[in-house]
Amino acid sequence: MEHLFLEILAEEAQKGNKPSNTFKAVSINRVVEAISEKFQVQCNAKYVENHLRTVKKHWQIICTIRGESGFGWDDNMKMITCDRATYDAAVMAHKKYEPFLNKSIDHYDEMALVVEKDMATGSFARTFADIDLDDDNIDSVPINCENEATKEVRTNVSSSGTSKRKRKKVQESVDDEQIKFVGEQLGKIANALEQFSADKTPHLYEEVMSIEVEGFDDDFLCSVFDYLVSHESEAKAFLVISKKHRKIWLQKFSQG
Structure with missing residues (x-):
């Protein structure tokens, strides 16, 4: 779902359908239709816009890390690199850095096109836009x-x-x-x-439906989603735990 989302918006950006920091309605609707048709879900424009904000947040973190000393960049792997000591210190200070360190960043080039309208695919440049997005620079x-x-x-x-x-x-x-x-x-x-106050329901839906466990069909996952929507505290816990623990949770849920 993530690949299709970014692939379509990257194409729309290349067509010029992103005149500023936002996409035209025709681009958003194209994503809605594609996801709804391919995954047989009830997607809407609000879900697309919310997920686009998530992508921008991830891109902001990537730019922040690459702007700090001690980190390298492997352009072939699309990966931020660092030694073990730097990794441990960075993750301890900023837990949100962990998913982007010493591992290939999925769909990096598509993200660059979707988030940075003036950034060439496969390249990186520290711009005023990057600095403006960097929350950690506020105190400095x-x-x-x-x-x-x-x-x-x-x-x-x-x-x-x-x-x-x-x-x-x-x-x-x-x-x-x-x-x-x-x-x-x-x-x-x-x-x-x-x-902070944005509706997390579309994100919860995506996380639940993306779980691939043998014996759990879409009807069962929809039941899980409906349950979590009505139990906010359990939904928050579900989004925090690892994929392994989510599968254990689902097995217990299926047993009543």
């Missing part, structure tokens, strides 16, 4: 740098009327930059809250 931004610039201007200009006008103009420019910076950070916070 020098918030007081404009204030230091203001102090320097005030020290160097004279007390004449012309200098006062210059100081006022510089201060206004600094204030505009500060307002712009605060606006950007509020936008990031709002986006994070939106993702």
